[in-house]
Amino acid sequence: MEECLLEVKGLKKTYPLHGSGGRFFGKKEQMYAVDGITFEIKKGETYGLVGESGCGKSTTGRAIVGLDKPDAGSIFYQGKDLCKLSEKEFRPLRKELQMVFQNTLSALNPRQRIGSILEEILIVHGEKNASARKERALKVLQQVGLSEEHYFRYPHELSGGQVQRLGIAGALLIEPKLIVCDEPVSALDVSIQAQILNMLVEIQKTSGISLLFISHDIGVIRFISDRIGVMYLGTLVEEADAESLFENPLHPYTKALLASAPDPYIVRGKRNILRGEQPVRTGEMKGCAFCGRCPYAEEICKEKTPEMRGVQKGHRVACHLVGEK
Amino acid sequence: MEEQMKQSEETILEVKDLSVFFSVHKKWLAAVDSVSFSVAPGEITGIVGESGSGKSVMSQSILRLRDHDTVVKYNGEILFEREDLLKKSLSGMQKIRGNQISIIFQDPLNSLSPVHTIGEQLSEILMLHKKMGKQQAGKRAVQMLELTGIPGAEACMKKYPFELSGGMQQRVMIAMALACEPKLLIADEPTTALDVTIQEQILYLIQELNEKLGMSVLFITHDMGVVSQICHSVKVMYLGQIVEEAKTDRLFAEPLHPYTKGLLASIPHLGVEKGKKLPTIPGTVPPLSKVPEGCHFCTRCSEATKQCRSEQPPSVEVQPGHFVKCWKYAEKQGQKGGA
Numbered sequence: 001m002e003e004c005l006l007e008v009k010g011l012k013k014t015y016p017l018h019g020s021g022g023r024f025f026g027k028k029e030q031m032y033a034v035d036g037i038t039f040e041i042k043k044g045e046t047y048g049l050v051g052e053s054g055c056g057k058s059t060t061g062r063a064i065v066g067l068d069k070p071d072a073g074s075i076f077y078q079g080k081d082l083c084k085l086s087e088k089e090f091r092p093l094r095k096e097l098q099m100v101f102q103n104t105l106s107a108l109n110p111r112q113r114i115g116s117i118l119e120e121i122l123i124v125h126g127e128k129n130a131s132a133r134k135e136r137a138l139k140v141l142q143q144v145g146l147s148e149e150h151y152f153r154y155p156h157e158l159s160g161g162q163v164q165r166l167g168i169a170g171a172l173l174i175e176p177k178l179i180v181c182d183e184p185v186s187a188l189d190v191s192i193q194a195q196i197l198n199m200l201v202e203i204q205k206t207s208g209i210s211l212l213f214i215s216h217d218i219g220v221i222r223f224i225s226d227r228i229g230v231m232y233l234g235t236l237v238e239e240a241d242a243e244s245l246f247e248n249p250l251h252p253y254t255k256a257l258l259a260s261a262p263d264p265y266i267v268r269g270k271r272n273i274l275r276g277e278q279p280v281r282t283g284e285m286k287g288c289a290f291c292g293r294c295p296y297a298e299e300i301c302k303e304k305t306p307e308m309r310g311v312q313k314g315h316r317v318a319c320h321l322v323g324e325k
Numbered sequence: 326m327e328e329q330m331k332q333s334e335e336t337i338l339e340v341k342d343l344s345v346f347f348s349v350h351k352k353w354l355a356a357v358d359s360v361s362f363s364v365a366p367g368e369i370t371g372i373v374g375e376s377g378s379g380k381s382v383m384s385q386s387i388l389r390l391r392d393h394d395t396v397v398k399y400n401g402e403i404l405f406e407r408e409d410l411l412k413k414s415l416s417g418m419q420k421i422r423g424n425q426i427s428i429i430f431q432d433p434l435n436s437l438s439p440v441h442t443i444g445e446q447l448s449e450i451l452m453l454h455k456k457m458g459k460q461q462a463g464k465r466a467v468q469m470l471e472l473t474g475i476p477g478a479e480a481c482m483k484k485y486p487f488e489l490s491g492g493m494q495q496r497v498m499i500a501m502a503l504a505c506e507p508k509l510l511i512a513d514e515p516t517t518a519l520d521v522t523i524q525e526q527i528l529y530l531i532q533e534l535n536e537k538l539g540m541s542v543l544f545i546t547h548d549m550g551v552v553s554q555i556c557h558s559v560k561v562m563y564l565g566q567i568v569e570e571a572k573t574d575r576l577f578a579e580p581l582h583p584y585t586k587g588l589l590a591s592i593p594h595l596g597v598e599k600g601k602k603l604p605t606i607p608g609t610v611p612p613l614s615k616v617p618e619g620c621h622f623c624t625r626c627s628e629a630t631k632q633c634r635s636e637q638p639p640s641v642e643v644q645p646g647h648f649v650k651c652w653k654y655a656e657k658q659g660q661k662g663g664a
Contacts, residue, residue: 052520159609189375189547191606194591198602216520223593223603242599260525262550263594264577273529274522277490 005210006064006178007040010073013059017282032281033059035234035289036073038308041178046204046211048225048242050218050257054278056234057214061180064212065097066090095125098176102183104167108155114141114166115151118173125174136173144169145199161192165199172203180212185220197224218261222246227314230254233278233289236308240315250317253290288320296321336363337508337541338387343401345379345386353398354613356382358565358621361401364509369535369542371556371573373549375588377610379565380545384511387543388422389415405509424454427502431514433494437486443470443497444482447504454505469500473530492523496530503534511543516551528555549592553577558646561585564610564621567640571647581649583626620652628653 014030034056041047049057062068064075066082075082077093085093101107108117118137127133138148144165150158158166164184171179181200185193201224204211215221221228222242229239230251238251249255256274276293288294291301298321306318345357357379364370374380382391387405391397392415403410405426410418422428430436438446447469448462457465463482470478473496486494495515502510512531516524532555535542544556552559553573560570561582569582580586587606597603608625611617620638623629633652640650 052522161609189610190549191375191588191591192609194593194603194605197593198605201602217593218521219593219595219597222595223597223599246595256522258595260521261595262521262524262528262548262554263596264549264553264589264592265594265596273525275526277492277523278520 003043004040005043005077007076008060008064008073009038009076010036011038011060011063011070011075012036012072013056013063013068013070017280029282032234032283032285034063034070035281035285037229037231037234037236039229039236039239041210041212042227044204044208044210045226046213046224048221048228049212049214049231050216050221050228051231052216052257052278054233054280055231057231058182060231061099061182061212061214064178065099065180066094067099095174096177097180098171098174098178099180099182100164100167100171100184102186104170105155105163108163108166110155112154113151114153114155114158117155117166118170121170121173140169140173143172143203145195159192160188161195164188164196168196168200168203172207172209176209178210178212180214182214183216184213186215186217193220200224218258219263230257233281235289235318237290237319238315238317239308240312240317244312244315248315250311250315250322251290251319252294252296252321288318335365337366337406338364338543339402339404340383340387341402341404343383343386343399343403345382345391346398346400348396348398349614352614355565355616356613357386358616359401360562360565360567362560362567362570364541364543366508366541367535367539368558369532369544369556371552371559372543372545372562373547373552373559373588374562375547375610377564377613378562380562381513383562384428384513384543384545387511388426388428389413389418390428392418420454423450423502423507424505425507426509426511427505427507428511428513429495429498429502429515431517433491433498434486436498437494439486442483442485443489447482447497447501450501450504465504466500469504470497472503472534473497473500474526475500491519492526495519495527499527499530499534503538503540506538507540509541509543511545513545514547515544517546517548524551531555549577549589550594561588564616565613566621566650567648568622568650569648571644575644575647581643581647581654582622582651583628583653584622587625620650 011034013034014032017029017031037060049060051057059068063070070083115137119133122133122136138151141150146162146165185196188196213224225242228242228245229236232253238254249258260274274293285305287302287304288306291297300320306320308316308318310316311323341361343357343360344355346353346355360383372380385391387403399411444463444466447466451457451462451465467478467482470481475481475493475496516527519527531542546552556573558572559576560567563584569585580589590604591606593603606625611624617623619634619636623633638650638652638655640648641655642648643654
């Protein structure tokens with residue numbers, strides 16, 4: 001359990017910003033999507049990444065499975081730095097690092113039957129025996145709560161929840177070590193969402209796969225994760241075990257995020273609403289990423305970027321002011 | 326009885342037995358099925374349901390937004406200040422839309438014109454409905470933007486919608502919706518596309534404006550959490566019908582309908598015990614062409630009996646103001662009445 005499966009170190013990724021500064025030619029401004037985040041995923045655990053849109057949580061997930069090449073930093077997996085591998089060297093590892101998306105339907109060929117979609121994945125990864133492929137596909141369909149009849153259906157014949165199950169089936173098919181789940185339940189109704197979440201927990205318990213679960217929904221993250229990282233504006237601001245994060249949030253942003261999640265069973269007194277919005281970052285950052293919206297910001301927050309530091313066992317936070325009072 | 330009379334006089338919107346049918350493959354399918362409710366002045370009424378429950382169709386039917394482009398048939402009455410909106414001509418409806426009843430949607434960018442500035446779009450409403458001059462309308466538009474908390478309202482007037490963030494666009498939509506001081510605001514999932522911290526800002530804004538201006542709000546959402554934050558009363562919809570309605574506190578403290586119970590239990594809220602399985606509602610919402618004959622929820626209900634599958638339950642008032650459409654409670658009531 002405690003063994004480390006994957007280690008992300010100082011990961012950085014920028015995207016060129018279109019139409020910036022009115023310059024058609026010449027250097028485009030860069031948008032800092034992820035700026036130097038460091039964390040590790042242990043074997044058999046669910047690591048939850050939570051944050052608002054634009055905080056870089058999806059970019060992190062995409063970099064880990066090799067969909068995007070990071071600008072700097074490294075991702076260590078089985079002693080190898082994934083960022084330095086060539087496409088050819090990466091390919092055998094792809095099998096072990098899988099991803100599930102929010103909108104699986106858009107990734108499926110509408111004219112291909114589900115059976116053949118699943119078997120194609122096996123073909124790509126070198127399974128030559130046709131009957132073994134079918135057997136494996138049927139087994140995985142069952143594992144995610146679909147049945148044999150779905151093998152001959154087309155993707156459009158499935159409901160939203162079933163499509164998401166199929167996406168998970170596709171990831172499970174080749175026995176991965178880590179599945180990056182990028183908002184897999186965000187497009188579903190709550191009653192269906194609960195079904196999928198239960199299934200993910202079940203699969204993880206029985207197979208011991210690690211999950212990197214990315215979501216904007218605090219309740220979902222809390223339910224599924226063992227450890228949680230909170231991201232803001234491309235940086236990791238706090239990381240802790242699920243229980244200690246919810247019982248004792250330290251970073252002002254985490255506090256605001258937890259407080260603003262609408263929960264039918266929490267009666268709130270006077271609201272402490274976080275003002276402003278998350279900006280777009282185009283340059284090197286000076287000071288804390290959150291200082292523009294932070295109600296407690298002091299001089300030092302604007303001057304110096306806070307480092308991630310351990311406060312309690314397994315609880316890290318990037319804030320100058322935590323623990324000073 | 327007297328109190329009831331008084332109440333019906335005081336309602337601003339009264340929907341009576343409304344059904345909305347769409348023509349699909351030469352059949353009329355009821356997206357909204359005999360829905361009745363009323364909205365009191367100054368009240369925020371929530372309508373919750375999953376996708377396909379008919380909540381959006383119902384709210385859009387109030388303004389008859391589907392009449393132009395879809396084959397649609399209505400039954401029943403929609404009384405707005407005791408006038409039946411379903412009997413109005415389309416040009417008559419135009420005088421009401423945006424003037425007395427406004428609507429805001431989930432995606433503000435789709436509702437705003439990309440080629441006109443915010444200022445042009447905002448003043449147009451005022452010039453059209455309130456017959457204001459251009460300058461007067463412009464001044465009022467700035468006031469409206471300030472009311473919704475947009476920083477630098479003057480500068481914002483000259484901006485185009487794409488230059489604003491999602492939260493700011495939604496504020497502009499609210500400013501437009503409220504420009505003519507409508508008596509009723511229909512908010513159709515206004516915060517669903519926004520981040521939680523921005524969502525909270527917008528919810529607070531709607532609540533504040535509701536208190537300040539005294540307009541009624543019909544708030545449509547799929548999120549039980551949001552409902553609990555701002556609504557005074559809630560109606561839960563499932564497959565075109567209102568299955569339960571009550572005051573917000575009461576609904577969350579004591580949900581009665583099996584669907585409401587299931588929906589509330591399946592939310593992974595912050596009090597859920599970790600490591601335990603989340604309770605779920607089995608199956609999915611059936612398509613409109615396969616609506617069950619009896620209670621609409623019977624295919625997914627664990628307590629369904631023979632009666633549930635063959636006969637539609639009536640809506641009974643279990644406690645004052647708390648209505649449930651379920652046989653479980655209908656029988657109890659019947660027994661009480663008999664004794």
